[in-house]
Amino acid sequence: MNPIDELRAARPAHLGDAPVDTRTRTRELSNAMSKPRSARLPRRGAARPLWSFGLVGAAAVTAVAVVAVAVSGSGGTPPRAPEPAPASTSTVRLSARDILLAAAEKADRQPAGTGAYWHTVSVRRTLFPAVGAGYLVMDRQRSEGWTPRATGGDQWGSAKPLGARPATAADEQAWKRAGSPAEIQVSVPGKSRPMTLSTTPGRTQTGHSPLTDGDKVFWLGRNVTMKDLLGLPSDSAELKAWLLRSYDGHDTESADEPMPADMWLFDVSVGLITDMPVTPQVRGAAFRMLAGLDTVDVIEGVTDAEGRQGSAVAIEEHTKGSGVVERRLIFDQATGRALGNESVVVKPGGRQTALPAGTVWSSQAVLEAGWTDHKPSS
Template sequence: MNPIDELRAARPAHLGDRPVDERTRAAELSHAMSQPRQLRRRRKIVRPVWGLGLAGAAAAATAVVVVMAGNGAVPTPRAPDGVPATAGSTAAPKVKLSARDVLLAAAENADRQAETTGDYWHTTTVTRSLMSVAKGGYRLMMQDRSEMWTPSATGGEQWSRSQSLGARPVTEEDRQAWEAAGSPAEVEIRVPGKGGLRMPIAPGKVRTSHSPLVDGDKVFWLGRNVTMKDLRGLPSDPDELKKWLLRSYKGHDTESSSVPMGSDAWLFRVSTGLITDMPVTPQVRGAAFRMLAELDTVKVAENVTDAEGRQGAAVSTEERVKGGAVLENRLIFDESTGQALANENVVVKPGGLQAGFEPGTVWHSTAVLETGWTDDKP
């Protein structure tokens, strides 16, 4: 069994192995790596096929990135001078703004985007995660690329394509430690309470797969399993959208019924996924921004650069995760279009999987390279 399959096998039953929202992956990773492997046999919740983003090298991404919206391409925001932020960087946002004003402006811009449909909703992402090596005391940046094609028609098949892009030491000090260990082609990643997991350094093969939709029509998870019809029919009024989402809120987090979570934090996590990678109308995406603008717990910063070197604004909230860590869950978006650029988890208080990482470290990031409708499948 290869390492990615081992990670998937360790996932709890309620996560399944189908579509997952980008903003929950870091919390999902922490939860999944601490669960017994035999729970994989049952499926309940629709999650993205690529599951856990755990492989790769940040240096692999060198091409110009275009974010797709509706029927056209939105130019990538200009990156600022200097080195782009990546997972593992500690560069803080420069300026903090009124969350309400920035989010309402993003909502207005989201409303103006063109809307089309097609046979498949297509997304492309690159996920980066920091991991500590069990022996040697150094850290690796792991990266993978994932694509998913979700059918618009009931009864269709969902396609996915994924590739581990390999791993690299994060800092020069980490590189020296890796070389001192003999530059191993495979390393053991430290998993708190579970020992280690073997991971290769080199990139892996491209894997393409497909499977029927759950129940024949479930495409994403939005507090519960939802159909394409559900997503396309979501209310464009922010108050009505909030009511619709909160019907699925049960007082706990999205990954475990044993972990309490306040309604604002739950709503933030669910709605940022809606904004990031779901085939909702521009008006519903705008409603989600307006809804977030009314949450007292969110904050906004500008001049935030994602792992692909793209600059935007970030809306965020803090979450306590397993192991005692506190993470800032943030959505980076293009203010001019309301299009999501990336989801990131930034260490506020180390603990668990984040033990040893300095506050401000981007521990996990998922950059959105493409989202949009297409009539073509792999």
């Protein structure tokens, strides 16, 4: 079985054949924390392409059957904040508008770059409770993707499991008392069977796949082409109107889950800012659009999962289980570049009950995003 088939075979059955981008995956993670997954919304238009970067993050995790419902809490798990990056107790909340407008100006000045492929590298970290062991496990996956500028070509992606490990020093002690197992069974909310994670890094799997319909590369409220992305309006009001044409009052996955427009715009904009091949001016417009949302806040002094310092534009999401999760887009104020995104427990509830406020239960760190003329060999 070649690598692309292995990745597809590892994909959980309930997700169907069409892959899902990173932003939608984060929504799925949040849903899994609060309730069993509802039926997926029937696809509108083209199936989502397989190897765009936003999707490579998902493909990388599915390579070890982790991507479907990554969460950090379930009943019986001791309340401990995980490594690597709990919410900082010394953060200061400032005016979102001023900081985001400054970030927009910096983003505008970034070079556009050229190349035949849009290339991205990211690392996703997700928490799981070890079955019957009383400790948390951090699973880590590295994803790399190459999306062609020209239509009719193939998207390429690679996925490498970096190995699971105990989330904190206390978790490590509990893991050692359990015999330091090289393979750890973990609970997955909404699943009747546990999943096995390996503490040993796995081999890199590389594959490629034709673009859906020959030209669809990313999901931005709907399936879009490279031409769509490169032609997005650089005016914040026009960009907001363009995006909202795909908004139907519910979240990105299920018509049964209402979602306010601000939350939906934030959800979609995270991907646009972090890992899509848009112009610097469009990225700046996205920051300005977020600055105009009354429901977003800005937190300074945030440390991402890679240990990098930045600021975060954040929005709170209320779950059906009475919990509250803060969704964060972390960026470098000095450059306007996105560092990644994370989800933080604000108010434990539902399946987050065992996790204290401040727990970072899922994160994606963007290590590279830019144009290149190089792609991996088959």
